[in-house]
Amino acid sequence: xxxxxxxxxxxxxxxxxxxxxxxxxxxxxxxxxxxxxxxxxxxxxxxxxxxxxxxxxxxxxxxxxxxxxxxxxxxxxxxxxxxxxxxxxxxxxxxxxxxxxxxxxxxxxxxxxxxxxxxxxxxxx
Numbered sequence: 001x002x003x004x005x006x007x008x009x010x011x012x013x014x015x016x017x018x019x020x021x022x023x024x025x026x027x028x029x030x031x032x033x034x035x036x037x038x039x040x041x042x043x044x045x046x047x048x049x050x051x052x053x054x055x056x057x058x059x060x061x062x063x064x065x066x067x068x069x070x071x072x073x074x075x076x077x078x079x080x081x082x083x084x085x086x087x088x089x090x091x092x093x094x095x096x097x098x099x100x101x102x103x104x105x106x107x108x109x110x111x112x113x114x115x116x117x118x119x120x121x122x123x124x125x
Contacts, residue, residue: 008084013076017122019057020050020072022064029059065096065109066118078105078123085110085121096120 008014023029029051033044036053045052051059064070075081082092082105096109100123109120 008075008081011084012081014073014081017072017074017124018052018055020064020066020070020118021057021059022062022066022069023059024062026061029061032059033057065120066113066116068116070109070118070120072107072120072122072124074125075121075123078108078121081121082108 005011021032023032030044030046033042033051033053036042036057036059037044040053040056042053042056045054049061049063051061053059058070058072060069086092091111093109093111096107097105098107100106104123105121106124107120107122109118113119
């Protein structure tokens with residue numbers, strides 16, 4: 001891929017995959033997801049560590065990253081995106097790397113928070 005742009009949206013098809021909200025308990029996470037359901041009609045999907053409100057909001061069950069929560073950004077090319085952000089001084093938190101069955105990266109956080117939000121890249125759509 002020729003990097004002729006300085007815009008990661010153009011370079012990597014980047015968009016906000018979801019916003020993460022930190023809850024203190026699984027019960028609080030369920031209540032928060034219910035509020036998003038009432039507000040926007042987003043159906044809740046329970047996972048071991050979080051409750052997703054459709055794909056837009058992920059409410060963590062007491063194990064959330066970031067002071068205020070997190071923001072997940074989808075990218076089409078994880079390897080190139082990591083390299084691009086690293087060149088701009090954003091270090092990857094290797095301990096956060098989650099892999100797909102084929103060994104490629106599904107999700108990885110940056111070490112630095114922005115405005116109290118942990119930031120991660122994801123290949124999930």
